[in-house]
Amino acid sequence: MMITHYLHKIASPAAFYLFCGRCLPWLIALFFIVLALGLYGGLVTAPADYQQGDAFRIIYVHVPAAWMSLFIYLVMAINAAVALIWRIKISEVIVVSSAYIGASFTFLALVTGSLWGKPMWGTWWTWDARLTSELVLLFLYFSIIALYNAYEDKRVASKAISILALVGVINIPIIHYSVVWWNTLHQGATVTKLDKPSIHIDMLIPLLEMAFAFNLYYLISLMQRARNEILKREFNSLWVKKLCQESSNE
Amino acid sequence: MNEFLTMGGYGFYIWTAYGVSFLVLAVDALVNRLQQRKTLQNLAQFHQTQHNPTNILDEH
Numbered sequence: 001m002m003i004t005h006y007l008h009k010i011a012s013p014a015a016f017y018l019f020c021g022r023c024l025p026w027l028i029a030l031f032f033i034v035l036a037l038g039l040y041g042g043l044v045t046a047p048a049d050y051q052q053g054d055a056f057r058i059i060y061v062h063v064p065a066a067w068m069s070l071f072i073y074l075v076m077a078i079n080a081a082v083a084l085i086w087r088i089k090i091s092e093v094i095v096v097s098s099a100y101i102g103a104s105f106t107f108l109a110l111v112t113g114s115l116w117g118k119p120m121w122g123t124w125w126t127w128d129a130r131l132t133s134e135l136v137l138l139f140l141y142f143s144i145i146a147l148y149n150a151y152e153d154k155r156v157a158s159k160a161i162s163i164l165a166l167v168g169v170i171n172i173p174i175i176h177y178s179v180v181w182w183n184t185l186h187q188g189a190t191v192t193k194l195d196k197p198s199i200h201i202d203m204l205i206p207l208l209e210m211a212f213a214f215n216l217y218y219l220i221s222l223m224q225r226a227r228n229e230i231l232k233r234e235f236n237s238l239w240v241k242k243l244c245q246e247s248s249n250e
Numbered sequence: 251m252n253e254f255l256t257m258g259g260y261g262f263y264i265w266t267a268y269g270v271s272f273l274v275l276a277v278d279a280l281v282n283r284l285q286q287r288k289t290l291q292n293l294a295q296f297h298q299t300q301h302n303p304t305n306i307l308d309e310h
């Protein structure tokens with residue numbers, strides 16, 4: 001009962017705007033601390049791989065970026081469903097605000113994967129299932145952004161991209177299981193499987209730290225974009241007027 | 251130190267991967283900041299021309 005009350009309150013645009021504003025400085029500070037730990041662990045203290053030497057250190061940007069590309073899409077799809085069913089404004093804002101940073105992480109997963117593939121596989125790119133489905137994900141993010149910007153009325157735009165995001169969710173299990181279902185150069189899952197992770201703890205900890213740092217960055221970027229989007233949508237409401245008045249008095 | 255930079259011969263690939271990653275995140279952060287500033291400026295302008303700020307609180 002208390003949780004639904006709290007959720008109801010935070011789902012109002014004004015409360016959400018203020019809540020994000022209060023959280024952001026702390027999240028940014030925490031992001032830099034975790035990032036520094038992850039980078040030090042990944043680049044300095046983790047031992048070189050017995051097969052790949054130091055080249056394996058690309059894992060610390062590649063794998064977290066790839067995880068984020070999928071995770072952000074799932075967050076988008078869940079919010080798309082909520083936006084379509086209950087017409088919750090904050091969910092509409094989260095869908096569009098996630099698309100940009102989701103596209104960025106997908107782009108990074110592809111580029112860092114390419115930079116890893118060249119020295120290890122001998123090629124920058126191959127049209128196998130994992131790489132192709134991840135590229136499809138990048139184009140999905142691009143189409144969501146383009147579709148949103150094609151509409152003048154942002155609530156109609158949100159409805160359109162929510163439907164597109166939900167249709168595109170079929171790609172997510174395809175990406176995850178692509179290395180199992182098809183023959184590929186790409187290696188199988190190391191951490192995200194039911195069995196014990198097949199990576200040494202000294203290599204795993206920096207990976208989890210980097211993944212946490214990227215998650216924090218997603219949260220920061222999402223909140224900043226969402227705040228901006230809320231202001232644009234609510235420009236004529238009383239609380240925005242008050243906000244402008246307060247900032248002009250400062 | 252030199253060993254750290256060459257990364258056992260993989261320096262180019264590793265540093266490019268890390269460089270691109272932080273460049274993309276930095277650009278994203280910069281774009282967010284610029285957009286927020288632009289929105290706040292537009293809003294301030296809009297509310298200044300639309301109403302006399304002192305009347306808003308009285309109206310409601």
